[in-house]
Amino acid sequence: MENKLNDQKISSTIETEVLVVGAGNAGMMAAAAAAEKGAQVMIIEKEDSINLLRLGLAGVGTNAQKRAGMTIDKYELVEYLAAFAQHNVDEGLIYHWANNSAEAVNWVEDNILKPHGAHLRAEPDSLVTSSAYQGFSTENDPTIDDETFVSYGTWFQEKIAALGVNLSFKMALVKIIKEGNVAVAAIVKNISSGELIKINVSKGIILCTGGYSANEELLKKWNPLALKKNVYNDSPRNNGAGIVSALDIGAIKDEEPAECIFDRGLVPVGKKTEEMYVQTATYEDWLWLGSHPLLKVNLRGERFANESVPYQFTVNAASKQPGYLYAMIWDDNFDEYAKQFHTLGCARVGFPGYMANAKKLREDTQRYVDKGLVVQADSIEELAEKLQLPAENLKKTVLRNNELVKMNIDKDFGKEAYRLTPINKKPYYGCILGGRILCTSDGLRVNKKMEVLDANYEPIHNLYAAGNDSGGFFFGSYPDRVPGLAASHAQTFGRLAGQSAAK
Ligand SMILES: Cc1cc2nc3c(=O)[nH]c(=O)nc-3n(C[C@H](O)[C@H](O)[C@H](O)COP(=O)(O)OP(=O)(O)OC[C@H]3O[C@@H](n4cnc5c(N)ncnc54)[C@H](O)[C@@H]3O)c2cc1C
Numbered sequence: 001m002e003n004k005l006n007d008q009k010i011s012s013t014i015e016t017e018v019l020v021v022g023a024g025n026a027g028m029m030a031a032a033a034a035a036e037k038g039a040q041v042m043i044i045e046k047e048d049s050i051n052l053l054r055l056g057l058a059g060v061g062t063n064a065q066k067r068a069g070m071t072i073d074k075y076e077l078v079e080y081l082a083a084f085a086q087h088n089v090d091e092g093l094i095y096h097w098a099n100n101s102a103e104a105v106n107w108v109e110d111n112i113l114k115p116h117g118a119h120l121r122a123e124p125d126s127l128v129t130s131s132a133y134q135g136f137s138t139e140n141d142p143t144i145d146d147e148t149f150v151s152y153g154t155w156f157q158e159k160i161a162a163l164g165v166n167l168s169f170k171m172a173l174v175k176i177i178k179e180g181n182v183a184v185a186a187i188v189k190n191i192s193s194g195e196l197i198k199i200n201v202s203k204g205i206i207l208c209t210g211g212y213s214a215n216e217e218l219l220k221k222w223n224p225l226a227l228k229k230n231v232y233n234d235s236p237r238n239n240g241a242g243i244v245s246a247l248d249i250g251a252i253k254d255e256e257p258a259e260c261i262f263d264r265g266l267v268p269v270g271k272k273t274e275e276m277y278v279q280t281a282t283y284e285d286w287l288w289l290g291s292h293p294l295l296k297v298n299l300r301g302e303r304f305a306n307e308s309v310p311y312q313f314t315v316n317a318a319s320k321q322p323g324y325l326y327a328m329i330w331d332d333n334f335d336e337y338a339k340q341f342h343t344l345g346c347a348r349v350g351f352p353g354y355m356a357n358a359k360k361l362r363e364d365t366q367r368y369v370d371k372g373l374v375v376q377a378d379s380i381e382e383l384a385e386k387l388q389l390p391a392e393n394l395k396k397t398v399l400r401n402n403e404l405v406k407m408n409i410d411k412d413f414g415k416e417a418y419r420l421t422p423i424n425k426k427p428y429y430g431c432i433l434g435g436r437i438l439c440t441s442d443g444l445r446v447n448k449k450m451e452v453l454d455a456n457y458e459p460i461h462n463l464y465a466a467g468n469d470s471g472g473f474f475f476g477s478y479p480d481r482v483p484g485l486a487a488s489h490a491q492t493f494g495r496l497a498g499q500s501a502a503k
Pocket of ligand 1: 022023024025026027044045046050054055056057058171172173174208209210211234235237238239241242437438439466467468469483485486487490
């Protein structure tokens with residue numbers, strides 16, 4: 001890379017005080033915050049649009065939560081998050097998020113949503129404590145009518161333009177230049193012309209390129225299991241450029257992987273995980289019903305875990321089974337069962353928009369029957385054959401499932417009785433499922449100013465990271481019972497990085 005760059009001439013040089021790399025959840029917040037503090041800000045984005053600004057935003061003590069009369073115990077929440085990560089995190093950073101999240105979420109509401117007649121709606125009903133998981137009502141959703149979501153990316157773009165931020169598309173970070181211990185410039189490629197541009201910075205570079213889930217080579221190196229248990233990547237923009245460019249100048253990153261996985265990737269029958277790592281930014285082949293606590297079996301047709309757990313846990317449990325994939329089996333009453341499950345998060349029936357009611361769940365499922373990714377049958381033998389599962393094992397498992405329903409107790413895996421559902425109404429349904437990685441979340445080590453650290457845990461001056469380029473916050477699986485945490489971690493720390501860099 002170094003030699004090639006030396007051979008290719010820099011065609012022009014730009015001066016700015018703050019350079020933000022990546023116009024996503026962290027980057028847009030960083031740019032706005034730095035500009036609000038009076039800095040001259042440039043933000044570069046390698047695609048021709050900003051990334052989707054996320055809808056569920058976690059916060060502790062937000063104005064929306066206050067209006068809904070809700071309080072979240074910060075100490076209980078932070079201890080939960082640290083314990084979830086087995087304390088393989090910088091707990092001070094988690095408190096830093098909890099202490100600053102409301103300010104960041106309120107800023108979005110006051111500056112981006114309210115001028116357009118929208119607001120944030122808190123979710124008091126998401127509080128739950130069950131044997132399998134605890135949930136916190138942290139999410140704040142942008143809405144106008146309290147029923148549907150509104151997207152706010154365009155409004156955000158208008159806001160940063162009004163603040164004087166220079167947003168340039170089709171510009172990709174290639175490398176950072178450090179003099180002594182100070183980041184002084186970035187080499188950037190104009191993707192349309194192929195030219196290299198040098199951007200000199202006097203105050204700071206903020207890395208917000210969103211992790212590395214689109215880079216299979218980096219996944220092999222840092223998180224090889226992710227390539228086995230995920231069959232889709234839903235963040236094709238995130239190729240690790242921010243993290244790699246900082247490591248190249250002496251930064252350090254988390255030593256263990258962390259990732260956010262949803263459990264609803266539909267796999268064509270007969271496909272193996274190693275034949276699939278489909279990069280998609282759409283919800284294609286994403287079965288919402290897959291996140292419901294219906295009967296799940298391994299590729300031998302045997303039940304292997306309590307299905308009543310957070311999204312990622314089922315995928316983790318399947319990674320201990322042959323082939324890393326699993327099948328879900330259900331019957332024609334599924335839209336009725338869905339009403340009794342009280343699932344949380346975006347797959348629950350009643351979630352605004354696409355999962356607003358049980359009818360929408362049935363329509364979504366039918367789409368995949370039509371596509372051949374969900375199969376139907378009038379007997380369990382036929383279903384097993386269509387799914388390429390051992391018929392005798394599957395028959396035994398379904399029989400046992402129906403026995404447990406009659407007994408009203410899950411003697412095998414402890415699923416709550418109200419989530420035990422029979423398989424006795426034809427047609428029967430089945431599909432093969434695998435994980436969908438939303439993002440990686442192991443990143444560059446940062447301090448509370450969001451400065452990137454070197455091998456001595458000292459800051460590399462004028463170099464900042466936020467969002468999934470920054471680490472110390474997650475370990476292993478994503479705690480999805482703290483809904484909106486990934487987006488809020490990005491937005492809150494983006495805002496703090498912007499404020500630090502502007503100083
Ligand atoms: C389908 C889906 C659903 C999700 N749902 C939720 C949710 O409900 N709640 C939640 O909390 N989180 C959710 N997440 C996760 C959340 O979106 C991420 O954690 C968050 O977007 C991370 O923000 P970021 O700024 O680090 O990265 P991003 O928002 O991904 O932004 C990174 C930007 O950097 C750009 N970029 C990359 N490389 C370069 C380069 N070399 N030069 C210039 N620009 C570059 C990318 O194009 C991108 O625009 C979801 C993710 C997905 C994929």
